[in-house]
Structures are given as C-alpha cells and as structure tokens.
Amino acid sequence: MSFVKMTASTLAIAAVSATAAVARDQVQVAGSSTVLPYASIVAEAFGENFDFPTPVVESGGSSAGLKRFCEGVGENTIDIANASRAIRDKEIKACADAGVTDIIEVRIGYDGIVFASDINGNSFEFTPVQWYKAVSKQVVVDGALVDNPYTMWNEVDPALPAQEIQAYVPGTKHGTREVFEDKVILAGCEETGDFDVYKAANGDDKKAAEKACIALRTDGRSVDIDGDYTETLARIESNKDGIGVFGLAFYENNTDKLQVATMSGITPSTESISTGEYPVSRPLFFYVKKAHIGVIPGVKEFAEFFVSDEVAGPDGPLAEYGLVADPELAKTQEAVAAEATMGGNS
C-alpha cells in the first residue's frame, strides 16, 4: 500500500511541478482537414531535416482551427491555422479582439474538388447546371419556383444516365462546402437564369437570392457529410447510386474504388486545375501568428520550409500527393521571408 501511495504522490508532484517548468518547443498547427495531409507531410520532413522537433498538426476543420488561432497570443495557443478558405473579416476581428493583430497569410497552392462515383457504375459528365437542378431545394419550372421534383439524373438532363439522384456533399462545417456552393450550385443557378426568378421572389435582394439558390434539398437525395472523405467513400460503397464530392488527392489515392466525373467537359487533374480549365478548385492557406515568431522555436522556419520550392513546388512532395502548385509561389516565399502581415502593416 505504501509503495502505491509513494508512487502516486511522487507522480502527482512531478506532474504539477513539470507543468510550470517546461516551455513549449514545438510548433502547433490546427485546422482544415483538407490541409492536414499536406501539413503533416511538411511537418514530417521539417522534423527530419531541422533540429526542431516535428510540429504537431491537429485537424478539426477550417473554422474550428481559425477559432483556436484567434483565442489569443501565448504559449498555450496554436501558432498556425490551416484553412481551406480565406480568413473572414469576422474572424480577423475576433482575432484582433483577442490580441492577435499581426497575421501572416500564406497561400500554399490549389486543391481541386471532384465528383466521383462507384468505379463499376455509370460514368458522368456533369455541368454546374445539372448539379444545381439535381440538388437545389427549389427549381424553376415553367417560370415558377417549385420544390425540386427530380428523382433521376436523366430527368435533370436527358444526356445523363438513368440513375437515382443521390448526392453526398460536404457538411457546412467544411471549407469545401463553400466552394461547392459558389462554383457549382450558384454558378448553375445563374447560368439557368433561375437566379433572376429568385431575385424577383426575394424583392430584388441579391444576398437573399444567393442564399435561396444554394439551399440544398432536404428530402434525402442530397446528404450532408460532416465527417471526412472516408465517410463519403463508405456511403458510396454501400449505395452504388451515390455520387460524392471529394478532394482531388483523396480521389487519387482511391482510384480502385472511384471513378471521377468531368465538369463542363474537363477531367480534373493537377494540370487542368493549375491552368484554370477545371472550374471547381480553391486556394489553400495557412495563417501564422507573427507574435509567435521568435518565441516558439521553428515557427518561421516551418512556414518558410512549407512554401519552399523543394516542398510546395511542382515537383515537390505536396504536388506528388495531389496539391496543385501555386504559380506565384515565389511571391509567397518573399512575403513569408519578410513576415508581411495581412493589411500590409509589417
């Protein structure tokens, strides 16, 4: 008994005293689960090549990451937030309120969003209009807004195969959702001319019309996936009619189970995305707290290493994994080296 007591109290004392003594010596990163694989590849290589410990990368989503990023300055806040979308004004304000004023925005490259279905099923050639018609909550039929009546893809467009509409789209906490809404649904909505009908129905309010456009149907034909792409893949494996929204890198790792659909006639690939031909892509970012540079060892070195040609360039490991390299990488490198913050007040 006394032995147990001894060990217990020693450990407790050690734990408490150690808390105060040890300063953080590794970079902490959190945020977008889309950026997570890239960040972990860089973190691993960083740990191997530098004398700093391997940075820690947590996932949780762009919004969750930026929220933690904006909690304040100090050792127990994260140094870098990954995001699959640009930081919002609201978030910049929240950051400033908590004392995080100097933020360095770093664009690491582009990521394609692809539409993929079961490898043994029908193949698809989509356009944004078809997606808008298939998954929007309301569509315009004979000049009037009605609840989405379509159940089969060939009802939406006779060119598509006769297959039940079953879409798995990313949930609203994902940055991918925003891109899907903007570049596919809203684009389709505007292209069909339905946008004007929405606008008229909403009393000429453009914002409200946009919101109405991107509202998705809730009758089960479009399912929000709040988990990761693995969950979307599992859904498609169990329902062969399903069509899911994935990141390009995820698709490229699972080509034995998925076939990719073209969008507006373009097959998604790193090439077609970097030339801008493939329409559904978005930039990926990370945000660095300038106040932590020089305080937490390795923050700046990690950021510089992340955007170096060897890592983020077209032949680097990130491009190999599925990132579309940024043609303006050199500019980004300069900005990181100069610690240029957002708003230009470096």
Next chain:
Amino acid sequence: MTDLSQTPASGDTPMPKKQGQSLLELSDRTKRRNAAETRFKAYGIGAIAIGLLMLLVLVTTIFSKGIGAFQQTFVTLQVELLESKLDKTGNRDIDDIKKVTTFGYAPIIRGAVETKVNALGIDTPLKAKDMAGILSKDAAATLREYVVSHPDQIGETVEFRFLAQSRVDGYLKGRVSRDSIANDKNISAAQLDLVDALIEADVVEKTFNMAFILGSDASDARPEAAGMGVSMLGSLFMMLVVLALALPIGVAASIYLEEFAPQNWLTDIIEVNISNLAAVPSIVFGILGLAVFINYMHLPSSAPLVGGLVLTLMTLPTIIISTRASLKAVPPSIRDAALGVGASRMQSVFHHVLPLAAPGILTGTIIGLAQALGETAPLLLIGMVGFIASNAPDSIASGLLSPNSAMPAQIYEWAKRADPAFYERAWGGIIILLVFLITMNTLAVILRRRFERRW
C-alpha cells in the same frame, strides 16, 4: 409429499391430487411447464450462439484485415554514400552534413536502385526516378539519419533495408492488383514488373515489421512508415496519471463513505451522484476537460497529462463503486473483532478491512483502467487526434506534457486518412489495443481468483 425429510407441516397436508392419476404420468399442465422450460433453454442457447457468432465475425474481421500491418515489404540495397553529394567541403563537419536535406539524398537512392537493377540484369523501360518510385519516401529520411549519426561512413558503400512504398507493399499483400492500379498515378504496371523481378532476386521481401509496434506516426505520404509506438507511450503516460490520481482519490473516498461517513441525506446525495457520474457519456468529460484544464487552467493541449486528468474523472466512479462493493463484502465481524481488542476505527480499516478488500479494489481499478485505455471520445476534444504522435518523449516530464496521441485516437486518425494502406494499419492497431485490453482483463480475473476470500 414423498420427501420425508421435509418439514412436518408440509408432510401433514398432502397436495390435492386428481383421482386416478399416476405420478409417473405427466399432466397437461406439467407438460406445458416442461415445454416452456425447454423452450427457454433453447432461447438461452440461441442467445449465446448469436453472441459467439458475432464475436467470431468481429475477431475474424479484425484479424484478417489487421494482420497485414504486422508485415512490411522491404527492399535491400547497397548505397554508396557519395562524398560529392553529402559533404561537399569534405571536412566532415556535422553542420555542413546536416545542411543536405532529405531532398538532396534522393539522387543517391535513385543511383543505388539503378545500380542494383543493372547489376541484376533486369530489363525495364523505367527511368531511374520511376525505379526509385517503388521505395518509400521514408528511405531518404532513413539514409540521412544514418549519415548524420555516422559521418565517418561517407564515401563508403553501406547496405540498407528500405521500406517499399505502400502500393508495392499492397501488391505483395494482395491488396493491390494489376487491375486496381489502372487509374492509379502512384504506381504503374512497369513498376510492378520490376517488383516481380526484384522479388525473384530476393531484393524485395516481406518480413515482420517491428516498426509498426514501436515506431511513430507518419504523414499521409508514407503510410508504410507509420507505427503505434509513440501513441502507445501516450496511452501509458495517461494510464500512469489515471492510476496515480484515480486510485488514491477513489479509495479514500470510498473508505470514508463506507466506513466513517454518517448515513444521512448528504451522503445519500453523494452516493446517487457517484452512480450518475458512472453513466455520464465520456464525451462530456472531454468538453469539461477542454473548458477546465486547457482553457481555464492553461495546461498544454494535446498533452497526455490532460488526457489522463480527463480519464481520471471518467474512471473515478468505476473505482469508487467497485471499492465500496469490496469493502462491503468484508464481514462486519472482522471490524467488530478489531474494535473489540481495542483498535481504533482507522486501525481496523487499514490493518484489517482494506487488506481483505484489496483484491476487489485492484480488480476494479484494472477494469477501470482498461475502460479508460480504450476511450476515444474525450481525447478528440482535447486535441489528441491528428498528426501528433511523431516525437517519442525523452523524459517523464515531456512524456506527460509534450503533445502525444493515444492508441484509440491513433486508430481513429488512421481510419480516416485517404490512403487505403492506413486502413490496414487501423485494423492492426485494433489488434494491439485488443491485446492490451485482454491482458488487463485477464490479469483482473486472475488476481480475483487468486486472492479473493469468501466467508
């Protein structure tokens, strides 16, 4: 009625019996009762059979999917550590050697693969870069680590066993086939031809993979290098914290409640709340941990210390309940005897009751720990999921405070990564976790069997 040894009262009044019916002949009612009993037995056996079947399905699935993770494909190569690439100055200054990054090591590996393929006389249309593509990206890191720790070896030829990349590994394990790689840009059919030829030459082989059990997590680009070791240490440190806190606190609380506390409404409320606490979903403790330990007390996030504190909260009720049960099981005569010969109440508890209750307490603690070991939900909230388990802790303090993952969190993390090779490792991780859980539960059973006393 026929049993003479029964009490006289029942013997005096024999059961009313229908006229002319033999005892040996079963009445309809008896038949129905017997049939009901037989049916009930059948249901019971059926229930057990279903349970066993489920278990069998579960265990076979886990083992068939996960056993592959314990083997890994390796490629044996002789690498010439070229001075011109690795140490241009030639003065073996460690700082200069360290300036060459893993990217600088790629040409050396490329050269080594090409030399090997040419030496074996294998005919392949591949360029050197694609030949080296069958190796893991971990190879450059292995090589650099070796050179940095053995700078004197530069200029010589050293034999290395490099990991093969996950697709090649999958090909040897049957997960990847020539059909499935049709659209795969990570590997080509020509590379598989090369692998086939190298297997012939015993250069590529599949062997037991210790690194899966002892190694650290790896990034998404190299699933073949990922291991459970560091997250196992994370779990170990968490369990130490749980043991160090939950055992003394739990035992002290239960001794007080059971032996000293007066029976009144206050202790009743405490008792009810402890039972309620045991039923609280573990994710709630995670939210609590995030709010109290990280946001308020400013303990480092992702640290096993915080994980341990959260799991302590979760384990406490289990330990208190089992400790109280085993204290209750000690007969009052023991206490009375001790008090009767003049022992104080504390002496009677610590000298007599507690030692007798110890096996039960120990069993409860081990089961509580096993429960905590397999817990994932609270760890999600305190930041122990992600690419975390990459640095092995170098001291007890860093083990408690540096970010780390835990076994179940690591499994969860692997299961959601894109590369299918991680999926196999997730199942492999489940096997390791199960081994720990079964060992702990067996230990609990053995301890109970060995030390339990009955009165």
